[in-house]
Amino acid sequence: MLTIGCHLSIAKGFYHAGKEALSIGANTFQFFTRNPRGGKAKEIDQEDIEKLKALMKENDFGPLFAHASYTMNLCSNKKETREFSKMIFKDDLRRLNQIPESYYVFHPGSHVGQGAEKGIELIIEAMNESISEDGAATILLEGMSGKGTEIGGRLEELKQIIDGVKYNKKLGICLDSCHLYSAGYDLVKDLDGVLQEVDRVVGLKRLKAFHLNDSKVDFRSHKDRHEKIGNGTLGEKTIVQIVNHPQLKNIPFNLETPNELEGYQQEIELLKKNYKND
Template sequence: MYIGSHLSISKGFANAAEEAVEIGANTFQFFTRNPRGGKAKDIDSEDILKLKKIMKENNFGPLLAHAPYTLNLASYKEHVYDFAKMAFKDDLNRLEKIPCDLYNFHPGNHTGKGVEYGIDRISGILNEVITGNESTMVLLETMSGKGTEIGKTFEELKMIIDKVKYSELMGICLDTCHIYSAGYDIVNDLDNVLEKFDNIIGIDRLKAIHLNDSMKEFASNKDRHEKIGEGTLGLEALVNFINHPQIANIPILLETPNELAGYKKEIETLRSSYNK
């Protein structure tokens, strides 16, 4: 079972890996750059060597890089669109230097221009930036559907993938809070939700899990994460989720509102409830 949390790399990748080990994790997620801005730290080759050593010694699974929230690949505003294109391309180049082959991003907001327009804008950047030679799998994140978000349905995500030339490099990061808020009932109807995902997108494209409880009710279209077992999904449903055979061996990342001690407790709880 590969499980970890979101960790800061402000003190370096090796420091984040050490923190992961301290909380019982064997993977972690990190922002590629300032999540509310655009600046990225220089990559330190010595730091990366230390990271690789820690990962090898502790049998780490795949790491997950997360794009900043400032990226909006669906925007009609050219300066916003150009920034998204620049940062996306730069992130993919930087990830070739890091032992991380999963890159997750929020598809974007069409801001009133319509879903089809937004999907065309998103696929436009993906086709311009992805060369087919990358070692990184690009992941679309499932969204809750607040405002004009794209990606609240499996169909919308599939539409993006179908427009990408090198679609073999496209995958999905499934967020439990988001899909529950979007109207996919993983509490009472998990088998059917995953069957629907498989039929529309293909379960083979599911490459990472954001395991989060939700502060909001089912189908609320609100994106408010809660600690594991303290929200509307509940511990039982999340344990059933991670133990589902179609979720086996997929990296699980926590994005719950926690400090390190809280993540450690959640990881211990989930590991003790894991049946594989």
Template sequence: MLNIGCHLSISKGFHKAALDAVSIGGNTFQFFTRNPRGGKAKDLDLEDISKLKQIMEEYNFAPLFAHGAYTMNLASDKSHTREFAKMILKDDLERLKVIPNAYYIFHPGSHVGQGSKKGIELIVEALNESIAEDNDTIILLEGMSGKGTEIGRNMEELKTIIDGVKYNKNLGICIDTCHLYSSGYDIVNDLDGVLKRIDNTVGLDRLKAIHLNDSKVEFASNKDRHEVIGQGTIGLESIVKLINHPVLRELPFNLETPNELEGYKEEIALLRRNYK
């Protein structure tokens, strides 16, 4: 079964987002844990979450994707920014104890001129402070396109972070097809080779989730420009091969394409038709 959904708003509640996912043929969805450009999170409504759980059970949902705020930069050169990011991270992990079957996904951070080595050291320090030995939440570092001073532009950087975290049993990665292609991993012409590279560095056992997007930009451009499935430089044929690959086909996928609900419905139907 193809486990697929898209990014949805939870402003009207988790159960409404879950019903929206079902209405477009999805069995998962991604949501922001709080305002993506801010820091405040709404109080959790336990009745709403109970309804969410019922819908997830009824429609055999795959894990949800809980996406951290964009303002979270654990690698900042400013201590107050790092402390703010750690506060968000710790609070999100605490809140996810209540939300059923959700992976926590976040952008590793940007070193803002300090260099990748220093940025990675700061991220590792923050994760060691935030991840307790008894953590049960799957926490995923998102692979990035490599623009600016982003950390996580390659598997080696992600591996260094994971290896530096003491309690890393539930720490893994989420790949984004647009980011991956833009950062120089040729999933169009050499998907098997890319998967081998991931396995030889991070390990395929740590690959838990995929953001499924086409790309507006060329291979190895180090730019982050998502496109509707089949309308970009990755193309429908390559995306179909990816969702059907024996290593990837059982993972949960979520679309982050430039679309509204009806457009997501069309994309999901297209992908389900091509899932073998």
């Protein structure tokens, strides 16, 4: 079964987001753990969560995607920003214990001129301070496009972070089709080769989730510009090949395309129609 969803607001509650997902044919969804451009987090309503759990069980939902705030930068060149980011990171992990099965997805960060090695060192340090041996959350580093001073544009950087975290049993990666293509991994001409490289460097067992996006920009552009499925440089054929690839068919997908609900519904219908359920 294809596990597919999109990014939805939880402003009206988790249960409302779950109902919204169902209304467009989705069986998962992504949400921000807090204000994506700030640090404020809405209090969790346990009754709302219980209703969501029942909804997910009744409708065979896959894991949800809990996306961290964009303001979180564990490898900032400013100590106060790093401390603020660690506070967000720890609080998000605590809050996820109250939410049904969710993968915590976050952008590794930007080293802001300190160099990739220093940036990776700071990320590892922050994660080791925050992740305990009995931590319940599955934490996913998102692969990035490699723009500016971003960490995570190369699989080797994600691998280095994972290897540096002491309690990394529940640590994995979330790949993004737009980011991968922009970073220089040719999904259009060599999807098999890209997945072989993921397996060689990080290990496919660490790949737990996938963001599906077409791209407004060219291959190896190192820019992050998402496009609607079929309207970009990846194209509909490549996206359909991704969801049908035998090494990817058991992982959840989420759309981050520039759409409203109706557009997401159309894309979900398109992918379901082209999904080979074998």
